[in-house]
Amino acid sequence: MIKVGIVGGTGYTGVELLRLLAQHPEVQITAITSRTEAGLPVSDLFPSLRGRIDLKFSTPDDAKLTECDAVFFATPHGVAMAQAKELLAAGVKILDLAADFRLQDVKEFAQWYGLEHSCPEILAEAVYGLPEINREAIKKARVVGLAGCYPTSVQLGLAPLLSQKSTGGSQLIDGTHIISDSKSGTSGAGRKAEIGTLLSEASDNFKAYSVKGHRHLPEIVQGLKAIAGHDQIGLTFVPHLTPMVRGIHSTIYARLTEVGMSVDYQALYEHFYQDEPFVDVMPAGSHPETRSVRGSNGLRVAVHRPGNGDTLVILVVEDNLVKGASGQGVQCLNLMFGLPETTGLTQIAVSP
Known part of the structure:
Protein backbone atom coordinates (compact mmCIF):
# COMPACT_ATOMS: atom_id res chain seq x y z
CA MET A 1 0.00 0.00 0.00
CA ILE A 2 1.11 3.54 -0.75
CA LYS A 3 1.14 5.60 2.44
CA VAL A 4 -0.22 9.06 1.61
CA GLY A 5 -0.37 12.24 3.63
CA ILE A 6 -2.46 15.30 2.80
CA VAL A 7 -1.38 18.74 3.94
CA GLY A 8 -4.35 21.08 4.05
CA GLY A 9 -7.28 18.71 4.13
CA THR A 10 -10.08 21.17 4.84
CA GLY A 11 -10.50 22.90 1.47
CA TYR A 12 -12.42 21.73 -1.58
CA THR A 13 -9.43 20.10 -3.24
CA GLY A 14 -8.50 18.50 0.07
CA VAL A 15 -11.88 16.88 0.63
CA GLU A 16 -11.94 15.83 -3.02
CA LEU A 17 -8.61 14.09 -2.50
CA LEU A 18 -10.05 12.36 0.54
CA ARG A 19 -13.09 11.20 -1.45
CA LEU A 20 -10.96 9.79 -4.26
CA LEU A 21 -8.20 8.26 -2.16
CA ALA A 22 -10.69 6.61 0.21
CA GLN A 23 -11.81 4.56 -2.80
CA HIS A 24 -8.29 3.84 -4.06
CA PRO A 25 -7.40 0.15 -3.62
CA GLU A 26 -3.64 0.77 -3.32
CA VAL A 27 -3.61 3.81 -0.99
CA GLN A 28 -3.61 4.14 2.78
CA ILE A 29 -4.21 7.69 4.03
CA THR A 30 -2.02 8.05 7.11
CA ALA A 31 -2.11 11.79 7.86
CA ILE A 32 -4.36 14.78 7.22
CA THR A 33 -3.25 18.15 8.49
CA SER A 34 -5.05 21.31 9.51
CA ARG A 35 -3.88 23.80 12.09
CA THR A 36 -7.38 25.16 12.72
CA GLU A 37 -9.13 21.78 12.93
CA ALA A 38 -6.43 19.74 14.71
CA GLY A 39 -7.98 16.98 16.83
CA LEU A 40 -11.30 17.04 14.99
CA PRO A 41 -12.40 13.81 13.30
CA VAL A 42 -12.43 14.27 9.53
CA SER A 43 -15.95 12.88 9.31
CA ASP A 44 -17.22 15.57 11.71
CA LEU A 45 -16.17 18.27 9.28
CA PHE A 46 -17.15 16.28 6.19
CA PRO A 47 -20.10 13.98 6.99
CA SER A 48 -19.94 12.58 3.45
CA LEU A 49 -16.83 10.68 4.59
CA ARG A 50 -18.45 8.99 7.61
CA GLY A 51 -17.49 5.34 7.62
CA ARG A 52 -14.81 5.92 4.96
CA ILE A 53 -12.13 8.03 6.68
CA ASP A 54 -11.29 7.13 10.29
CA LEU A 55 -8.71 9.82 10.99
CA LYS A 56 -8.47 13.09 12.89
CA PHE A 57 -6.89 16.26 11.60
CA SER A 58 -3.45 16.90 13.04
CA THR A 59 -1.08 19.84 12.98
CA PRO A 60 1.71 19.67 10.38
CA ASP A 61 4.20 19.38 13.25
CA ASP A 62 2.46 16.33 14.73
CA ALA A 63 1.77 14.56 11.44
CA LYS A 64 4.45 12.03 10.55
CA LEU A 65 4.73 13.16 6.98
CA THR A 66 8.30 11.93 6.55
CA GLU A 67 7.01 8.39 7.06
CA CYS A 68 4.71 8.68 4.04
CA ASP A 69 5.51 7.49 0.54
CA ALA A 70 3.84 10.52 -0.99
CA VAL A 71 2.42 13.80 0.30
CA PHE A 72 -0.19 15.95 -1.39
CA PHE A 73 -0.26 19.67 -0.70
CA ALA A 74 -3.79 21.09 -0.97
CA THR A 75 -2.65 24.37 0.53
CA PRO A 76 -2.17 28.03 -0.31
CA HIS A 77 0.78 28.93 -2.52
CA GLY A 78 4.11 28.88 -0.67
CA VAL A 79 3.43 26.02 1.75
CA ALA A 80 4.76 23.13 -0.33
CA MET A 81 8.09 24.75 -1.13
CA ALA A 82 8.66 25.45 2.56
CA GLN A 83 8.47 21.72 3.39
CA ALA A 84 9.82 20.20 0.20
CA LYS A 85 13.48 19.78 1.20
CA GLU A 86 12.71 17.86 4.39
CA LEU A 87 10.27 15.54 2.66
CA LEU A 88 12.53 14.82 -0.30
CA ALA A 89 15.44 14.10 2.04
CA ALA A 90 13.24 11.44 3.66
CA GLY A 91 12.44 9.88 0.29
CA VAL A 92 8.88 11.22 0.13
CA LYS A 93 7.38 12.13 -3.24
CA ILE A 94 5.54 15.45 -3.47
CA LEU A 95 2.41 16.38 -5.42
CA ASP A 96 1.48 20.04 -5.10
CA LEU A 97 -1.99 21.30 -6.03
CA ALA A 98 -0.89 24.93 -5.63
CA ALA A 99 1.47 26.86 -7.90
CA ASP A 100 4.81 26.37 -6.12
CA PHE A 101 6.18 23.98 -8.75
CA ARG A 102 4.28 25.01 -11.89
CA LEU A 103 6.14 28.02 -13.25
CA GLN A 104 9.78 27.32 -14.07
CA ASP A 105 10.74 31.00 -14.14
CA VAL A 106 11.22 32.14 -10.52
CA LYS A 107 10.88 35.80 -11.49
CA GLU A 108 7.57 35.08 -13.19
CA PHE A 109 6.44 33.14 -10.12
CA ALA A 110 7.27 36.10 -7.88
CA GLN A 111 5.49 38.51 -10.22
CA TRP A 112 2.22 36.57 -10.33
CA TYR A 113 2.10 35.08 -6.83
CA GLY A 114 3.86 37.76 -4.77
CA LEU A 115 6.34 35.28 -3.25
CA GLU A 116 10.03 34.66 -3.67
CA HIS A 117 10.66 31.02 -4.49
CA SER A 118 12.49 29.41 -1.57
CA CYS A 119 13.83 26.31 -3.34
CA PRO A 120 14.63 27.01 -7.00
CA GLU A 121 16.88 23.94 -7.13
CA ILE A 122 13.85 21.73 -6.42
CA LEU A 123 11.73 23.72 -8.86
CA ALA A 124 14.30 22.93 -11.55
CA GLU A 125 13.63 19.19 -11.22
CA ALA A 126 9.85 19.45 -10.75
CA VAL A 127 7.66 17.98 -13.48
CA TYR A 128 4.50 19.70 -14.65
CA GLY A 129 1.56 17.48 -13.74
CA LEU A 130 -0.40 17.12 -16.97
CA PRO A 131 -0.30 13.36 -17.70
CA GLU A 132 -1.51 13.51 -21.28
CA ILE A 133 1.51 15.65 -22.13
CA ASN A 134 4.19 14.69 -19.57
CA ARG A 135 3.35 11.06 -18.79
CA GLU A 136 6.87 9.62 -19.07
CA ALA A 137 8.48 12.41 -17.04
CA ILE A 138 5.84 12.09 -14.30
CA LYS A 139 6.66 8.40 -13.92
CA LYS A 140 10.23 9.31 -12.89
CA ALA A 141 9.44 12.44 -10.88
CA ARG A 142 10.05 13.15 -7.21
CA VAL A 143 8.13 16.44 -7.36
CA VAL A 144 5.04 17.15 -9.44
CA GLY A 145 3.50 20.60 -9.74
CA LEU A 146 -0.04 19.75 -10.75
CA ALA A 147 -1.61 21.68 -13.60
CA GLY A 148 -4.23 24.26 -12.70
CA CYS A 149 -7.90 23.83 -13.60
CA TYR A 150 -8.13 26.43 -16.37
CA ASN A 320 -12.40 21.74 -11.86
CA LEU A 321 -12.04 19.78 -8.60
CA VAL A 322 -11.34 16.43 -10.25
CA LYS A 323 -9.57 16.51 -13.62
CA GLY A 324 -8.72 20.14 -12.88
CA ALA A 325 -7.16 19.34 -9.50
CA SER A 326 -7.43 16.33 -7.18
CA GLY A 327 -8.33 13.67 -9.75
CA GLN A 328 -5.39 14.71 -11.86
CA GLY A 329 -3.28 14.46 -8.72
CA VAL A 330 -4.34 10.86 -8.20
CA GLN A 331 -3.69 10.19 -11.89
CA CYS A 332 -0.11 11.43 -11.39
CA LEU A 333 0.26 9.45 -8.16
CA ASN A 334 -0.61 6.28 -10.08
CA LEU A 335 2.04 7.05 -12.68
CA MET A 336 4.69 7.82 -10.05
CA PHE A 337 4.14 4.48 -8.33
CA GLY A 338 3.80 2.30 -11.42
CA LEU A 339 0.07 1.66 -11.11
CA PRO A 340 -2.45 1.59 -13.96
CA GLU A 341 -3.31 5.23 -14.57
CA THR A 342 -7.04 4.71 -14.04
CA THR A 343 -6.71 3.10 -10.59
CA GLY A 344 -9.24 4.66 -8.23
CA LEU A 345 -10.50 7.03 -10.92
CA THR A 346 -13.23 5.16 -12.74
CA GLN A 347 -16.13 7.06 -11.15
CA ILE A 348 -18.94 7.84 -13.57
CA ALA A 349 -20.05 11.46 -13.75
CA VAL A 350 -23.02 12.41 -11.57
CA SER A 351 -26.23 13.29 -13.37
CA PRO A 352 -28.35 15.30 -12.81
Whole structure:
Protein backbone atom coordinates (compact mmCIF):
# COMPACT_ATOMS: atom_id res chain seq x y z
CA MET A 1 0.00 0.00 0.00
CA ILE A 2 1.11 3.54 -0.75
CA LYS A 3 1.14 5.60 2.44
CA VAL A 4 -0.22 9.06 1.61
CA GLY A 5 -0.37 12.24 3.63
CA ILE A 6 -2.46 15.30 2.80
CA VAL A 7 -1.38 18.74 3.94
CA GLY A 8 -4.35 21.08 4.05
CA GLY A 9 -7.28 18.71 4.13
CA THR A 10 -10.08 21.17 4.84
CA GLY A 11 -10.50 22.90 1.47
CA TYR A 12 -12.42 21.73 -1.58
CA THR A 13 -9.43 20.10 -3.24
CA GLY A 14 -8.50 18.50 0.07
CA VAL A 15 -11.88 16.88 0.63
CA GLU A 16 -11.94 15.83 -3.02
CA LEU A 17 -8.61 14.09 -2.50
CA LEU A 18 -10.05 12.36 0.54
CA ARG A 19 -13.09 11.20 -1.45
CA LEU A 20 -10.96 9.79 -4.26
CA LEU A 21 -8.20 8.26 -2.16
CA ALA A 22 -10.69 6.61 0.21
CA GLN A 23 -11.81 4.56 -2.80
CA HIS A 24 -8.29 3.84 -4.06
CA PRO A 25 -7.40 0.15 -3.62
CA GLU A 26 -3.64 0.77 -3.32
CA VAL A 27 -3.61 3.81 -0.99
CA GLN A 28 -3.61 4.14 2.78
CA ILE A 29 -4.21 7.69 4.03
CA THR A 30 -2.02 8.05 7.11
CA ALA A 31 -2.11 11.79 7.86
CA ILE A 32 -4.36 14.78 7.22
CA THR A 33 -3.25 18.15 8.49
CA SER A 34 -5.05 21.31 9.51
CA ARG A 35 -3.88 23.80 12.09
CA THR A 36 -7.38 25.16 12.72
CA GLU A 37 -9.13 21.78 12.93
CA ALA A 38 -6.43 19.74 14.71
CA GLY A 39 -7.98 16.98 16.83
CA LEU A 40 -11.30 17.04 14.99
CA PRO A 41 -12.40 13.81 13.30
CA VAL A 42 -12.43 14.27 9.53
CA SER A 43 -15.95 12.88 9.31
CA ASP A 44 -17.22 15.57 11.71
CA LEU A 45 -16.17 18.27 9.28
CA PHE A 46 -17.15 16.28 6.19
CA PRO A 47 -20.10 13.98 6.99
CA SER A 48 -19.94 12.58 3.45
CA LEU A 49 -16.83 10.68 4.59
CA ARG A 50 -18.45 8.99 7.61
CA GLY A 51 -17.49 5.34 7.62
CA ARG A 52 -14.81 5.92 4.96
CA ILE A 53 -12.13 8.03 6.68
CA ASP A 54 -11.29 7.13 10.29
CA LEU A 55 -8.71 9.82 10.99
CA LYS A 56 -8.47 13.09 12.89
CA PHE A 57 -6.89 16.26 11.60
CA SER A 58 -3.45 16.90 13.04
CA THR A 59 -1.08 19.84 12.98
CA PRO A 60 1.71 19.67 10.38
CA ASP A 61 4.20 19.38 13.25
CA ASP A 62 2.46 16.33 14.73
CA ALA A 63 1.77 14.56 11.44
CA LYS A 64 4.45 12.03 10.55
CA LEU A 65 4.73 13.16 6.98
CA THR A 66 8.30 11.93 6.55
CA GLU A 67 7.01 8.39 7.06
CA CYS A 68 4.71 8.68 4.04
CA ASP A 69 5.51 7.49 0.54
CA ALA A 70 3.84 10.52 -0.99
CA VAL A 71 2.42 13.80 0.30
CA PHE A 72 -0.19 15.95 -1.39
CA PHE A 73 -0.26 19.67 -0.70
CA ALA A 74 -3.79 21.09 -0.97
CA THR A 75 -2.65 24.37 0.53
CA PRO A 76 -2.17 28.03 -0.31
CA HIS A 77 0.78 28.93 -2.52
CA GLY A 78 4.11 28.88 -0.67
CA VAL A 79 3.43 26.02 1.75
CA ALA A 80 4.76 23.13 -0.33
CA MET A 81 8.09 24.75 -1.13
CA ALA A 82 8.66 25.45 2.56
CA GLN A 83 8.47 21.72 3.39
CA ALA A 84 9.82 20.20 0.20
CA LYS A 85 13.48 19.78 1.20
CA GLU A 86 12.71 17.86 4.39
CA LEU A 87 10.27 15.54 2.66
CA LEU A 88 12.53 14.82 -0.30
CA ALA A 89 15.44 14.10 2.04
CA ALA A 90 13.24 11.44 3.66
CA GLY A 91 12.44 9.88 0.29
CA VAL A 92 8.88 11.22 0.13
CA LYS A 93 7.38 12.13 -3.24
CA ILE A 94 5.54 15.45 -3.47
CA LEU A 95 2.41 16.38 -5.42
CA ASP A 96 1.48 20.04 -5.10
CA LEU A 97 -1.99 21.30 -6.03
CA ALA A 98 -0.89 24.93 -5.63
CA ALA A 99 1.47 26.86 -7.90
CA ASP A 100 4.81 26.37 -6.12
CA PHE A 101 6.18 23.98 -8.75
CA ARG A 102 4.28 25.01 -11.89
CA LEU A 103 6.14 28.02 -13.25
CA GLN A 104 9.78 27.32 -14.07
CA ASP A 105 10.74 31.00 -14.14
CA VAL A 106 11.22 32.14 -10.52
CA LYS A 107 10.88 35.80 -11.49
CA GLU A 108 7.57 35.08 -13.19
CA PHE A 109 6.44 33.14 -10.12
CA ALA A 110 7.27 36.10 -7.88
CA GLN A 111 5.49 38.51 -10.22
CA TRP A 112 2.22 36.57 -10.33
CA TYR A 113 2.10 35.08 -6.83
CA GLY A 114 3.86 37.76 -4.77
CA LEU A 115 6.34 35.28 -3.25
CA GLU A 116 10.03 34.66 -3.67
CA HIS A 117 10.66 31.02 -4.49
CA SER A 118 12.49 29.41 -1.57
CA CYS A 119 13.83 26.31 -3.34
CA PRO A 120 14.63 27.01 -7.00
CA GLU A 121 16.88 23.94 -7.13
CA ILE A 122 13.85 21.73 -6.42
CA LEU A 123 11.73 23.72 -8.86
CA ALA A 124 14.30 22.93 -11.55
CA GLU A 125 13.63 19.19 -11.22
CA ALA A 126 9.85 19.45 -10.75
CA VAL A 127 7.66 17.98 -13.48
CA TYR A 128 4.50 19.70 -14.65
CA GLY A 129 1.56 17.48 -13.74
CA LEU A 130 -0.40 17.12 -16.97
CA PRO A 131 -0.30 13.36 -17.70
CA GLU A 132 -1.51 13.51 -21.28
CA ILE A 133 1.51 15.65 -22.13
CA ASN A 134 4.19 14.69 -19.57
CA ARG A 135 3.35 11.06 -18.79
CA GLU A 136 6.87 9.62 -19.07
CA ALA A 137 8.48 12.41 -17.04
CA ILE A 138 5.84 12.09 -14.30
CA LYS A 139 6.66 8.40 -13.92
CA LYS A 140 10.23 9.31 -12.89
CA ALA A 141 9.44 12.44 -10.88
CA ARG A 142 10.05 13.15 -7.21
CA VAL A 143 8.13 16.44 -7.36
CA VAL A 144 5.04 17.15 -9.44
CA GLY A 145 3.50 20.60 -9.74
CA LEU A 146 -0.04 19.75 -10.75
CA ALA A 147 -1.61 21.68 -13.60
CA GLY A 148 -4.23 24.26 -12.70
CA CYS A 149 -7.90 23.83 -13.60
CA TYR A 150 -8.13 26.43 -16.37
CA PRO A 151 -4.69 25.48 -17.76
CA THR A 152 -5.71 21.82 -18.04
CA SER A 153 -8.72 22.66 -20.19
CA VAL A 154 -6.90 25.11 -22.46
CA GLN A 155 -3.75 23.04 -22.97
CA LEU A 156 -5.58 19.81 -23.70
CA GLY A 157 -7.98 21.70 -25.94
CA LEU A 158 -5.09 22.99 -28.05
CA ALA A 159 -2.54 20.18 -27.82
CA PRO A 160 -3.60 18.34 -31.01
CA LEU A 161 -3.20 21.58 -32.98
CA LEU A 162 0.23 22.45 -31.61
CA SER A 163 1.98 19.16 -30.86
CA GLN A 164 4.78 18.17 -33.20
CA LYS A 165 3.66 14.54 -33.08
CA SER A 166 0.28 15.39 -34.60
CA THR A 167 1.17 18.26 -36.93
CA GLY A 168 4.38 16.82 -38.36
CA GLY A 169 6.07 20.14 -37.76
CA SER A 170 3.47 22.14 -39.69
CA GLN A 171 1.84 25.24 -38.24
CA LEU A 172 -1.87 24.44 -38.45
CA ILE A 173 -2.97 27.53 -36.53
CA ASP A 174 -1.65 31.00 -35.94
CA GLY A 175 -0.29 30.38 -32.46
CA THR A 176 0.20 34.07 -31.82
CA HIS A 177 -3.55 34.82 -31.91
CA ILE A 178 -5.32 32.31 -29.67
CA ILE A 179 -8.33 33.27 -27.56
CA SER A 180 -9.68 31.27 -24.64
CA ASP A 181 -13.02 32.30 -23.17
CA SER A 182 -13.16 30.19 -19.99
CA LYS A 183 -15.78 29.78 -17.28
CA SER A 184 -15.54 28.22 -13.82
CA GLY A 185 -17.88 27.30 -11.03
CA THR A 186 -17.51 28.99 -7.65
CA SER A 187 -15.58 26.11 -6.04
CA GLY A 188 -12.60 27.22 -8.13
CA ALA A 189 -12.22 30.15 -5.74
CA GLY A 190 -11.66 27.81 -2.80
CA ARG A 191 -13.47 27.13 0.46
CA LYS A 192 -13.32 30.53 2.07
CA ALA A 193 -15.59 33.41 2.98
CA GLU A 194 -15.43 35.92 0.15
CA ILE A 195 -18.09 38.37 -0.97
CA GLY A 196 -17.86 37.51 -4.67
CA THR A 197 -18.70 33.85 -4.09
CA LEU A 198 -21.53 34.33 -1.60
CA LEU A 199 -24.80 32.80 -2.82
CA SER A 200 -26.49 36.20 -3.04
CA GLU A 201 -23.62 37.54 -5.14
CA ALA A 202 -22.82 34.62 -7.44
CA SER A 203 -26.27 33.12 -7.98
CA ASP A 204 -28.26 34.37 -10.97
CA ASN A 205 -25.16 36.20 -12.16
CA PHE A 206 -22.37 35.84 -14.70
CA LYS A 207 -19.21 37.91 -14.92
CA ALA A 208 -15.70 38.08 -16.30
CA TYR A 209 -12.79 38.78 -13.99
CA SER A 210 -9.00 39.33 -14.12
CA VAL A 211 -9.21 40.40 -17.75
CA LYS A 212 -6.00 42.43 -17.45
CA GLY A 213 -4.14 39.30 -16.43
CA HIS A 214 -4.93 36.10 -14.55
CA ARG A 215 -2.22 34.14 -12.75
CA HIS A 216 -3.03 31.06 -14.83
CA LEU A 217 -2.06 32.91 -18.01
CA PRO A 218 1.73 32.41 -17.71
CA GLU A 219 1.19 28.77 -16.78
CA ILE A 220 -0.92 28.16 -19.87
CA VAL A 221 1.52 29.96 -22.15
CA GLN A 222 4.47 28.05 -20.65
CA GLY A 223 2.66 24.79 -21.32
CA LEU A 224 1.60 25.69 -24.86
CA LYS A 225 5.17 26.67 -25.75
CA ALA A 226 6.41 23.31 -24.48
CA ILE A 227 3.75 21.43 -26.46
CA ALA A 228 4.46 23.39 -29.63
CA GLY A 229 8.23 23.26 -29.30
CA HIS A 230 8.59 26.99 -30.00
CA ASP A 231 7.94 30.35 -28.36
CA GLN A 232 5.56 31.80 -30.94
CA ILE A 233 2.51 31.66 -28.67
CA GLY A 234 0.16 34.55 -27.98
CA LEU A 235 -2.91 33.95 -25.82
CA THR A 236 -5.81 36.14 -24.77
CA PHE A 237 -7.29 34.40 -21.73
CA VAL A 238 -10.52 35.69 -20.18
CA PRO A 239 -11.91 33.81 -17.16
CA HIS A 240 -15.54 34.05 -16.02
CA LEU A 241 -17.41 33.08 -12.87
CA THR A 242 -20.60 31.10 -13.43
CA PRO A 243 -23.40 30.40 -10.92
CA MET A 244 -22.61 26.71 -10.44
CA VAL A 245 -20.52 24.80 -7.89
CA ARG A 246 -18.36 22.61 -10.12
CA GLY A 247 -17.21 22.79 -13.68
CA ILE A 248 -14.94 24.42 -16.25
CA HIS A 249 -16.05 25.27 -19.77
CA SER A 250 -13.41 26.71 -22.10
CA THR A 251 -14.35 27.97 -25.55
CA ILE A 252 -11.12 28.35 -27.50
CA TYR A 253 -10.73 30.19 -30.82
CA ALA A 254 -7.82 29.47 -33.17
CA ARG A 255 -7.17 30.97 -36.60
CA LEU A 256 -6.12 28.45 -39.28
CA THR A 257 -3.03 28.91 -41.41
CA GLU A 258 -3.07 28.18 -45.13
CA VAL A 259 -1.69 24.70 -44.42
CA GLY A 260 -4.33 24.15 -41.74
CA MET A 261 -7.23 24.85 -44.08
CA SER A 262 -7.09 21.33 -45.57
CA VAL A 263 -6.97 19.28 -42.34
CA ASP A 264 -9.72 17.00 -40.99
CA TYR A 265 -9.75 18.24 -37.42
CA GLN A 266 -12.24 15.74 -36.10
CA ALA A 267 -9.93 12.94 -37.22
CA LEU A 268 -6.89 14.79 -35.86
CA TYR A 269 -8.38 15.06 -32.37
CA GLU A 270 -9.69 11.50 -32.35
CA HIS A 271 -6.28 10.14 -33.34
CA PHE A 272 -4.36 12.32 -30.88
CA TYR A 273 -6.45 11.23 -27.90
CA GLN A 274 -7.33 7.69 -28.97
CA ASP A 275 -5.35 6.07 -26.14
CA GLU A 276 -6.15 8.60 -23.40
CA PRO A 277 -8.49 7.11 -20.77
CA PHE A 278 -9.68 10.48 -19.45
CA VAL A 279 -10.07 12.52 -22.63
CA ASP A 280 -13.25 11.98 -24.63
CA VAL A 281 -13.35 13.48 -28.12
CA MET A 282 -17.03 14.01 -28.81
CA PRO A 283 -18.68 13.24 -32.17
CA ALA A 284 -18.62 15.95 -34.79
CA GLY A 285 -21.11 18.72 -34.07
CA SER A 286 -21.25 18.03 -30.31
CA HIS A 287 -21.56 20.61 -27.57
CA PRO A 288 -20.21 19.08 -24.34
CA GLU A 289 -21.80 20.19 -21.08
CA THR A 290 -20.19 20.62 -17.69
CA ARG A 291 -22.72 18.33 -16.03
CA SER A 292 -21.50 15.47 -18.25
CA VAL A 293 -18.20 15.37 -16.30
CA ARG A 294 -19.36 16.39 -12.81
CA GLY A 295 -17.60 14.28 -10.17
CA SER A 296 -15.48 12.40 -12.72
CA ASN A 297 -11.88 12.64 -13.88
CA GLY A 298 -12.99 12.95 -17.48
CA LEU A 299 -12.45 15.82 -19.87
CA ARG A 300 -14.62 16.16 -22.96
CA VAL A 301 -13.66 18.09 -26.05
CA ALA A 302 -15.42 18.97 -29.30
CA VAL A 303 -13.95 20.74 -32.31
CA HIS A 304 -15.98 22.94 -34.67
CA ARG A 305 -15.17 24.87 -37.84
CA PRO A 306 -18.09 27.27 -38.35
CA GLY A 307 -18.98 27.76 -42.00
CA ASN A 308 -15.90 25.77 -42.97
CA GLY A 309 -14.03 29.03 -42.48
CA ASP A 310 -10.63 29.95 -41.13
CA THR A 311 -11.50 29.76 -37.42
CA LEU A 312 -11.61 26.65 -35.24
CA VAL A 313 -13.76 26.65 -32.12
CA ILE A 314 -12.74 24.09 -29.52
CA LEU A 315 -15.10 23.35 -26.64
CA VAL A 316 -13.66 21.74 -23.50
CA VAL A 317 -15.39 20.74 -20.26
CA GLU A 318 -14.02 19.26 -17.04
CA ASP A 319 -14.77 19.15 -13.32
CA ASN A 320 -12.40 21.74 -11.86
CA LEU A 321 -12.04 19.78 -8.60
CA VAL A 322 -11.34 16.43 -10.25
CA LYS A 323 -9.57 16.51 -13.62
CA GLY A 324 -8.72 20.14 -12.88
CA ALA A 325 -7.16 19.34 -9.50
CA SER A 326 -7.43 16.33 -7.18
CA GLY A 327 -8.33 13.67 -9.75
CA GLN A 328 -5.39 14.71 -11.86
CA GLY A 329 -3.28 14.46 -8.72
CA VAL A 330 -4.34 10.86 -8.20
CA GLN A 331 -3.69 10.19 -11.89
CA CYS A 332 -0.11 11.43 -11.39
CA LEU A 333 0.26 9.45 -8.16
CA ASN A 334 -0.61 6.28 -10.08
CA LEU A 335 2.04 7.05 -12.68
CA MET A 336 4.69 7.82 -10.05
CA PHE A 337 4.14 4.48 -8.33
CA GLY A 338 3.80 2.30 -11.42
CA LEU A 339 0.07 1.66 -11.11
CA PRO A 340 -2.45 1.59 -13.96
CA GLU A 341 -3.31 5.23 -14.57
CA THR A 342 -7.04 4.71 -14.04
CA THR A 343 -6.71 3.10 -10.59
CA GLY A 344 -9.24 4.66 -8.23
CA LEU A 345 -10.50 7.03 -10.92
CA THR A 346 -13.23 5.16 -12.74
CA GLN A 347 -16.13 7.06 -11.15
CA ILE A 348 -18.94 7.84 -13.57
CA ALA A 349 -20.05 11.46 -13.75
CA VAL A 350 -23.02 12.41 -11.57
CA SER A 351 -26.23 13.29 -13.37
CA PRO A 352 -28.35 15.30 -12.81
